[in-house]
Amino acid sequence: xxxxxxxxxxxxxxxxxxxxxxxxxxxxxxxxxxxxxxxxxxxxxxxxxxxxxxxxxxxxxxxxxxxxxxxxxxxxxxxxxxxxxxxxxxxxxxxxxxxxxxxxxxxxxxxxx
Amino acid sequence: xxxxxxxxxxxxxxxxxxxxxxxxxxxxxxxxxxxxxxxxxxxxxxxxxxxxxxxxxxxxxxxxxxxxxxxxxxxxxxxxxxxxxxxxxxxxxxxxxxxxxxxxxxxxxxxxxxx
Numbered sequence: 001x002x003x004x005x006x007x008x009x010x011x012x013x014x015x016x017x018x019x020x021x022x023x024x025x026x027x028x029x030x031x032x033x034x035x036x037x038x039x040x041x042x043x044x045x046x047x048x049x050x051x052x053x054x055x056x057x058x059x060x061x062x063x064x065x066x067x068x069x070x071x072x073x074x075x076x077x078x079x080x081x082x083x084x085x086x087x088x089x090x091x092x093x094x095x096x097x098x099x100x101x102x103x104x105x106x107x108x109x110x111x112x113x
Numbered sequence: 114x115x116x117x118x119x120x121x122x123x124x125x126x127x128x129x130x131x132x133x134x135x136x137x138x139x140x141x142x143x144x145x146x147x148x149x150x151x152x153x154x155x156x157x158x159x160x161x162x163x164x165x166x167x168x169x170x171x172x173x174x175x176x177x178x179x180x181x182x183x184x185x186x187x188x189x190x191x192x193x194x195x196x197x198x199x200x201x202x203x204x205x206x207x208x209x210x211x212x213x214x215x216x217x218x219x220x221x222x223x224x225x226x227x228x
Contacts, residue, residue: 033215042117042204042218043158056214089156093216100146100208102216104158 004105018080025094136205144210
């Protein structure tokens with residue numbers, strides 16, 4: 001069974017530029033999460049989708065971050081404009097509904113200069 | 114809101130030894146789940162073990178086992194016969210039973226297995 005796929009793996013941008021990350025969850029997983037992991041810390045939830053609806057985006061900085069999950073499968077996370085403090089690893093995870101175990105992708109490492 | 118605390122930033126043991134990583138948590142939920150994830154240098158977060166709070170029996174997965182003390186809100190991970198490949202960051206995490214809040218992670222413990 002294929003795991004969670006993410007691209008790109010690495011991205012370097014200048015501050016105030018925009019960037020987008022893509023995630024493809026495990027087939028059949030209705031729930032999709034985006035986490036931000038700053039160096040030296042544990043991941044922090046940014047947004048959770050159930051199918052193509054948002055369940056929780058309370059920690060998403062909505063003035064610069066946006067996310068969508070069209071057709072309830074793939075998802076994109078966008079940052080516009082990026083700040084230096086957005087440098088982090090962005091992890092995507094998915095789970096089957098009600099089974100609670102989340103499986104993570106390899107992450108996208110973002111460096112904002 | 115849930116909180117997870119890992120008080121050991123780094124631990125180092127010799128290969129084949131047994132090591133225990135500590136984790137405490139706080140939650141107002143009656144139904145919740147606890148996890149240990151491993152994150153090697155590749156950054157891929159890998160599930161190690163999972164515990165349902167309503168189960169009294171401690172979870173085990175091969176060389177990995179937990180000591181779940183519900184009253185004390187403690188959830189430690191024991192790794193037996195440690196191997197070089199166990200070197201990684203280990204994160205303790207909690208999830209409310211409804212699953213609507215995502216995982217709450219601790220800050221992690223860097224485990225180094227020495228040859």
